[in-house]
Amino acid sequence: MKHPGLTLALTFTYLIWLGCLPVGQWERLAGFALLLWIGMLAAARNPLRLAARALGVTPFSVAALPLIFTVPGPAWTYLAGHPLSQPGCERFLTILLRAWLGAQAAWLAVSLLGRPRLLLALSQLGLPPLLLSIVTLMMRYLDVLHAELIRMNRARLARSAGDRPPSWWWRAVKIGQTAGCLLVRSLDRGDRVYLAMKSRGYDGRERRLSAPARPSAREWLLLMLAQLAMAMLCRPW
């Protein structure tokens, strides 16, 4: 899949089908995982690496942990005297696995597209021009501001030597002052960038050198086949 818009569309539809999957259908969930990992292998990405990176979403799943106690149903096992309900455990595990697979799918899309083509994909999926301009500028200046912040942090650390650790509120205020300085510098830089753009003929519109390539029939076919496979796996009806 080379076309940026279709790649992102495929990712979104994968997430939608995955979300439609009923709770506790482990074979179908495995089928979805298999589809994703085949896709990764076809795109020459290492499934193990992406799967390990996607484990980063698991801390949020703690929010769903109470389900294993609160969903009514037969007790599956006992933890320190508290019954763990079986439907609750199934629901929690389904949520955990869906979040894990969803994060892998999103990362596969980003790794396939890369930053510049991600912007193209967003515009092909109909992102409003105003938001697209903000995203484009943000991507361009992300690394610049990050480098600025690293310099500021280094300078602050160099200035604040002391023989005892400062209190948490003092540190929070200092972090805030760093953020404030960076905010002022970002606004100043925004003004300078605007003047530089204006002097080069900027009138508020984005322009492209050439129209992006249209998706080929093969890519449409691939998208449709993937939908068919996911629909067969999901079968919400």
Next chain:
Amino acid sequence: MSLALALHIPDGFLAPNFCAAGWLLAAPALAWAAHAGAQSPDLERRVPTMGMLAAFTFVAQSLQFPVPGGTSAHLQGSALVALALGPAASLLVLTVVIAMQALLFGDGGLLAMGWNVVNMALVGAMGACSLGWLGQKLRLPAFAWAFVAAWISIELSTLATCLELAAAGASPLKISLAGMLPAQGLVGLGEGLATAAALGILRQRRQCSPLSWREAAPGWLVIGLLLVLLAGGLV
């Protein structure tokens, strides 16, 4: 466990039709913000500023501050951007930031992004603007109202997240409230101090106009709605 991740809902938690409801809530707000942006006479001048502030918010979120009790959390920046830019522009900036966090770092899901925008941009930023306006009306010192606005806006975002998780059947309301509100309240202390300090620097160096009732009104609507839903959910 990182407390910071607790507000970005990943995919898989909420059913697709529930995610669609989040988008349906976020879309009109974004359309209003884009319309307000397009109406402003200096739109072409504001676009580079908004892009730069989106990059700023993204970068500022890598700043870690200590939380009383031993852990640390990252700056969220929604209250800071909202108090510096006003609700409409900050809604656009924060939406872009949330979208890019989901796309580039897997922080929050793609389908669940509608709800993440509602929680952090709509509730967090607009709530901060309303509380900031109230603080200005009451003639509180600038440090005090910025602190309170940022602190309460974090709690409002957390409240919205808990209500959504409860409505989606992913987490019971009372348990998630009891678990998340105090934890985020501690995080909010640091966030409030940092936001107030950052705004102090901004006000020293640049002209800042006070918040108007028109900017504060949508936030009061959102806060009122949240409290009604909370009362309905608890009873």
